[in-house]
Amino acid sequence: MSKRTDRKFALIGGGGVRTPLVVFGINESAEALGAGEMVLFDPDAKRLRLMTELGRAIIAKENGSLRLREASSIEDAVDGADFVLNSIRVGGAAKRAADEMAAIEHGYPGQETTGPVGASMALRTVPVAIQHARLVERGSPDAWIVNFTNPAGLITQAIRDHTRVKVVGICDTPTELFHNIAHALGAALSDVVCDYAGLNHLGWVRGVQLRGQDVTDRVLNDDAILNKLYSAPLFDFDMIRALRLIPTEYLFFYYSRRRALENQRRQGSSRGAEVDKLNQTLIATLDGHMRSGDGDGAIAAYASYLNRRSGSYMRLEASAGSAFDADAAFSVDPFRVASGYHRIAVDVMLALCGARPGRIVVNTQNQGAITNLSPDDVVELPCAITENSIVPERVAPLPNAVLGLVQSVKSYEHAAIEAALTGSRPTARKALLIHPAIGEWEPSAALLDDLLHPTCGHC
Numbered sequence: 186m187s188k189r190t191d192r193k194f195a196l197i198g199g200g201g202v203r204t205p206l207v208v209f210g211i212n213e214s215a216e217a218l219g220a221g222e223m224v225l226f227d228p229d230a231k232r233l234r235l236m237t238e239l240g241r242a243i244i245a246k247e248n249g250s251l252r253l254r255e256a257s258s259i260e261d262a263v264d265g266a267d268f269v270l271n272s273i274r275v276g277g278a279a280k281r282a283a284d285e286m287a288a289i290e291h292g293y294p295g296q297e298t299t300g301p302v303g304a305s306m307a308l309r310t311v312p313v314a315i316q317h318a319r320l321v322e323r324g325s326p327d328a329w330i331v332n333f334t335n336p337a338g339l340i341t342q343a344i345r346d347h348t349r350v351k352v353v354g355i356c357d358t359p360t361e362l363f364h365n366i367a368h369a370l371g372a373a374l375s376d377v378v379c380d381y382a383g384l385n386h387l388g389w390v391r392g393v394q395l396r397g398q399d400v401t402d403r404v405l406n407d408d409a410i411l412n413k414l415y416s417a418p419l420f421d422f423d424m425i426r427a428l429r430l431i432p433t434e435y436l437f438f439y440y441s442r443r444r445a446l447e448n449q450r451r452q453g454s455s456r457g458a459e460v461d462k463l464n465q466t467l468i469a470t471l472d473g474h475m476r477s478g479d480g481d482g483a484i485a486a487y488a489s490y491l492n493r494r495s496g497s498y499m500r501l502e503a504s505a506g507s508a509f510d511a512d513a514a515f516s517v518d519p520f521r522v523a524s525g526y527h528r529i530a531v532d533v534m535l536a537l538c539g540a541r542p543g544r545i546v547v548n549t550q551n552q553g554a555i556t557n558l559s560p561d562d563v564v565e566l567p568c569a570i571t572e573n574s575i576v577p578e579r580v581a582p583l584p585n586a587v588l589g590l591v592q593s594v595k596s597y598e599h600a601a602i603e604a605a606l607t608g609s610r611p612t613a614r615k616a617l618l619i620h621p622a623i624g625e626w627e628p629s630a631a632l633l634d635d636l637l638h639p640t641c642g643h644c
Contacts, residue, residue: 189219192538195262197317198272198334199225199255200232202464203527205487207270208240209520210527212249217540218531222252226262235471239487242480243520259317264324268534271317271340272333275309278461285455287635291628294445294502295455298336298386299438300622302457304601305636307336308613311343311605318348329537331355331530332548338385339598341548342563346602353537353575354548354563356385357529358433362414363390364524366404366431369413370395374523382555382580385548385565386435387594389428389587405429417503428586434499439590439622445502452501459501463494491519539572549575557583562595593621613637 194211196204204225211220225240227233233255240253256262263269274281284302285295293300314334321328330352334340341354359381367377372395380392392401404410411422411431419437438445449455467490474483522528535541544567551564554577558564566577583591600616603609614629623629 190216191221192219192267193265194218194220194223194268194270194534195256195266196223196225196270196272197259197262198227198274199262200227200229200236201272201274202236202467202490203272203333204236205239205243206491206520206525206527207272207530208251208253209243209247210531211534212244212247212251214531214535215249215251217535218538219540220251222254224254224256224262224266226256226259231472232468235468235475238475239471239480239483242484245480246484259320260324263317263321263328266321266325266328268329268331268537269317269321269325270331270333270530271314273310273313273317274334275306275313278457278464280309281306281457282455282461284636285449285457287632289446289449289455291632291635292446293623293632294438294442295449295457296435296438296445296502297457299435300442300620301617301632301636303336303339304597304613304617304620304623307339307598307601308605308637310334310340311602314340314344315347315606318344318350318352322348322350326350329353329534331533333526333530336385336598338387338548338563338565339601341385342598343602343605345550345563346561347606351573353533354385354565355529355533356546356548356565357524357526358386358435359388359546359565360529361524362431362433365414366390366393366410369410370400370404372396379567380580381546381565381567382583383433383565383587384563384591384594384598386433387439387591388433388565389436390431390433391429391581391584393431401429404431415499417499419499419503430584430587437499437502442622448502448504454501456499456501459497460494463490488519492516495519533570536570537573537575542569542571544568544578545570547575549577552577554579555583557588557592558595590621593619597621 237255244251281297284305288295288301295302330350332341332354337354337356344352363379367374376396378394379390381390393404405426470486471483536543546567548563548565551558551560551562553560555564569576597616597620600619604613604616617623617629618626
């Protein structure tokens, strides 16, 4: 299978700002992937054009051979594809920003994948994601859907439960934490093995081995090491030691809800609002470069955008700092970083092609790996990924300290999927009631009114 040179890769949501990273990754590994063509689809014609032109400039600069084109329709994009990458944002960045501000006004932190905003995103995205998956089911029944779309675990669950396609959900958050742990230990990632388990944006490292030696206590008891694990000061180290678990960054919106909300209110903004502004500036800048034929200038502007966006991550929520201060920007080549959005996608696809089997954390069917959850639940676990196969590692049962939280969030996911597909308002309110970061009935009516007011669809 890995000898092929004609594989088709489709990206639904190709007008998204991370598309050029994925184009770079697939082009860089085109020979190993057997990639012949990549096709982008997005309902926003301007953004689709810009991302296609920028992608072609990147391929040309790298002397690549990957063919990149715009799709004339979503069917054109997915028909005959070997891999379909799903990266949509129904309502666009502006809807994310509006949802986050609505949540803040109602007394909840505004974060696009957790709490009320994650629920709103799920309710409007599930039907669209399933519709797209059914097109893949008809046009490319042997294809893998690689789901980027947030909330990634919930959307992957919905696709798995309501279609027959092969689907895997990906997120770079666990791998990023593994890299940070290795860096804090002064070691290569290949020398570190992390025992990890949970759901998407709700996972924990439970143990760390360095060259076969258990160094969990060393990590937990060293403030200098813990201080290097996150992009901003998120967690009290005494809490981490009390749990004996290293949480991924999104647990901040469960463990420190009041702090996150207070910082957002103090700043008068949210990450989504700041990203929306940054994205608008990027699109205008790219348009100018592309109209003048300045591909290198467009690539440089895009790299600067990525560094500014990545360097500011979680700053507003953790400390009420301005999200995009100049001193927050990274100064790296964002295309060639060791981890990130495009790296995890390419690693998963290389493994599924049989070109480079590996142990990778993905969102997939539990299959009994976590005994506290249903075998059919989509969970986030290290998996042995080989040609056309994903097998999750069997892990120890979830500890009591997090078991209830995980089970509650999983129950919320199932209720949110049901509400999205039936359009039932009481079921949507039930989902909010079950969600441990919301957990109230009376406020849910007004909250839903503000979150679900009509908006135009947009990938």
